[in-house]
Amino acid sequence: MGPARRTLELFYDVLSPYSWLGFEVLCRYQHLWNIKLQLHPALIAGIMNDSGNKPPALVPRKGQYMNKDMLLLGQHFQVPLNLPKDFYNVILKKGSLNAMRFLTAVSMEQPELLEKVSRELWMRIWSRDEDITESQSILAAAEKAGMSPEQAQHLLEKISTAQVKNKLKETTDAACSYGAFGLPTTVAHIDGKTYMLFGSDRMELLAYLLGEKWMGPVPRAQYARL
């Protein structure tokens, strides 16, 4: 018997490109490390608001830096990240509320598709500069991820229910109660201790805390424990 399985909770929003990077790294390592990964769709706007944090791009030089940083990290992580042309409108105005409610509904009714649907939404907003706010955009992402059109339509109808709205709010509140001030936030439960890690750049530290091997953002299959 190996060591006890450790749980990682990943809180993310598809509006956040760094969430995408953290998500892909943890999805890659979930079968290499002795961990159980739980994906938690949350709302970054709610976390920024609750913590009093401000979007980093509001400091102009930080915004300019992040644009380059994201693209370099995308290459390094092998995640096809591209910048939306109209950052202000796409990120700061349109936001991700419906998309994250949809992912919440997926997590409740079809959790086995959550990883794929999340990725398809990121592919739209952060790779191909496509909308994620309209119904047809969300349905297209769900179908590309392998969901039937009927099921996608059914889940889309659920996003206006109190059940789904409350669940997204609860998940966002849970991240806040762990101390989150942005996304991605990874909460690692290891040997009775809880660690909250912010950002996509604490994955090597996470490996250290887990006592697992860090093989970079693109671990090779041959190192897999299979």
Added chain:
Amino acid sequence: MGPARRTLELFYDVLSPYSWLGFEVLCRYQHLWNIKLQLHPALIAGIMNDSGNKPPALVPRKGQYMNKDMLLLGQHFQVPLNLPKDFYNVILKKGSLNAMRFLTAVSMEQPELLEKVSRELWMRIWSRDEDITESQSILAAAEKAGMSPEQAQHLLEKISTAQVKNKLKETTDAACSYGAFGLPTTVAHIDGKTYMLFGSDRMELLAYLLGEKWMGPVPRAQYARL
């Protein structure tokens, strides 16, 4: 003949604990990678002011997170980082102006001791919670780093000269003109391209850009190219 040597400029301030982490990693790799490392003492207060950035600890949850993050990274990086008891007074009020002027004088007159004197100042403020603003504190750090008491006294007298004050200002301005909004800032000159990297958590990305091997924050001696 190996590949052309690439230059890394590290801008840092001993007031910044993440600067210490970045500094130690680059000092470790400077003999393992095909690079030339240039250490540039700069003033974080000047960079924050010029960029309009604010200390992250002003968002309370971010401050709480960073305290834990720093200590975990200190363990992982094998850098003996500890928090000063009176963060507000030590970091936000007392600052590092004289210490950074002294390091500037060291960089001008005794550059071979710059690495060691910088480290001794970090050991004072960010490990043993000792003062770095008084003359005797700065002299103690310099002597611990191997400087003669006479030379230390000579350099201390230089910190009030226009030459040293201007040099620190020029270095800080140079960081700003590369787009810095905080420290550490690493400027990498690789194959005719210039990359500005912020923080102590872009060193694996730096290895990727250099085409060098990342062996974690504590690379082992046996991997050295000697």
